[in-house]
Amino acid sequence: MFSDDLVNWIVLGLVFVAVVLVVMALAPLVLGRTDIKARLAAQGGSAVADSGPGSIRNDQSTTVWARLVQEVERRGMSLTDSTSDRLSEKLALAGFDQSYAPRAFTLARAVGTLGLSSLLVLVFAATGNWPSAGKLYMMVIGAALFGLYLPGIIVSSRAENRAxxxxxxxxxxxxxxxxxxxxxxxxxxxxxxxxxxxxxxxxxxxxxxxxxxxxxxxxxxxxxxxxxxxxxxxxxxxxxxxxxxxxxxxxxxxxxxxxxxxxxxxxxxxxxRAEEKAHRIPVLLSVPLVCFMLPTMVAVLMLPAAIGMKQQMAKADEQKAAKAQ
CATH class of the missing domain: 1.20.81 (Receptor-associated Protein)
Incomplete structure (x- = not known):
């Protein structure tokens, strides 16, 4: 088990990291609303939106993920991956063809790695049920690995569905x-x-x-x-x-x-392909049938026989007891 001082320092550090991530996530939204208010004030308070189509680059740079990536990189954190070309192709196959998609993917992996492990520790701190040091270490590492690989699993699944x-x-x-x-x-x-x-x-x-x-x-x-x-x-x-x-x-x-x-x-x-899926259905149905239907059918068929055998054994015992008397 960890000592109380070490646990308190770990909890405080993870809370600090979580607060920083939340502030970094909410800062672009607040700054975006401030920019909108400034533009409205410069136009004399008119709230009429521009009806023009706008450029594609402008539309892509005003999304929440784009502003979040810009704010994170503006604060000195580099989100550029060494395998950006392969990552861009993989994300494009999943439908994420924006220019900021690789950096947003890297940011999502970092947030998932830190966020899930921090959330797990905060849950233990709130409940007070701390596991042993080995279990806590394995659970935190497992949560971090799950947060690290979850964005990749989502992208791969979306790419398969898109294909x-x-x-x-x-x-x-x-x-x-x-x-x-x-x-x-x-x-x-x-x-x-x-x-x-x-x-x-x-x-x-x-x-x-x-x-x-x-x-x-x-x-x-x-x-x-x-x-x-x-x-x-x-x-x-x-x-x-x-x-x-x-x-x-x-x-x-x-x-x-x-x-x-x-x-x-x-x-x-x-x-x-349609025929292949149709021929695969009986094989797939056999698994739930064996797991759920077969035990129920066996119980229904065997239960009356078991009750009858129990009653016959009880009568036999009574007859033996009567003869013994």
């Missing part, structure tokens, strides 16, 4: 691209048209196609734009689709014919 959503909507999108090409549109115009049509049904694909259209309008080559599309999607099927378009464009082959064959293969793969 599944893109993959499920890609065959329908591919059919629309094929219809546009057969109607006489070029591949660039087909991306723009399909991106505007699937905004409601498949928003992730619509966003990817819109980015390709914007890159093509900005002057980027079609091959580079398509390879960027494959990298941002993280789905092998879209990578094969972009490779197919690039190779058809280089060789001068008909893109519509190649896409028609590829679209039929994609629909067949989606049907096979």
């Amino acid at each position: 599944k959503e893109i993959l499920n909507g890609f065959p329908d999108t591919l059919d629309l691209v094929l219809v546009c090409l057969e109607a006489g549109l070029g591949i660039d115009a087909a991306f723009n048209r399909v991106g505007s049509e699937i905004t409601t049904s498949h928003p992730l694909l619509a966003r990817l196609f819109a980015q390709v259209s914007l890159e093509l309008r900005a002057g980027r080559s079609r091959e580079v734009a398509l390879r960027m599309l494959a990298r941002k999607s993280g789905v092998p099927e879209i990578t094969a689709f972009t490779t197919l378009i690039i190779q058809s464009d280089r060789l001068g082959a008909s893109v519509a014919t190649a896409l028609r064959i590829y679209a039929s293969e994609m629909r067949e793969q989606r049907r096979m």
Whole structure:
């Protein structure tokens, strides 16, 4: 067990760290409200918001996470990771494609590591039920490791869900691209048209196609734009689709014919994935059936027999007792 003085110093230190983190988290919000009041005062107290669309950079820099990252770095803490490029690609696959996403991820890991361990110690301090030194050390280390790896688990789970959503909507999108090409549109115009049509049904694909259209309008080559599309999607099927378009464009082959064959293969793969999930259901259902249903059925079937045997044994004992008398 720790001595009382050492425990008090540990608790005070963790409380100080927690207070600093809370102040750093709330400071951007307070400063943001102060900036808004200052701008309103400069405009004569008018509360009418600007109806313009604003720039993307301005929108990304005014979010809570962006302001929090800026405030933390302004106070001298560097959030730049040595593996920022790989981390940016991993976060982009999960949908976090903002410029501050890697730094926010690093900040979330630091806050989770310190916050969960501090919270655990504060709970012990509030209840007064301190475990032994070894147990406390292991629990604090476990909480810190959980807070360290929790953001990565969340990002990986979100990336998997995003890839599944893109993959499920890609065959329908591919059919629309094929219809546009057969109607006489070029591949660039087909991306723009399909991106505007699937905004409601498949928003992730619509966003990817819109980015390709914007890159093509900005002057980027079609091959580079398509390879960027494959990298941002993280789905092998879209990578094969972009490779197919690039190779058809280089060789001068008909893109519509190649896409028609590829679209039929994609629909067949989606049907096979659905059948695979359907065939997996009985195997998955066997686990809860064995764990929950089988003991209940055994108890229902065996209980009457057990009661009957007990009654017969009781009668036999009574008969023996009567004979003995």
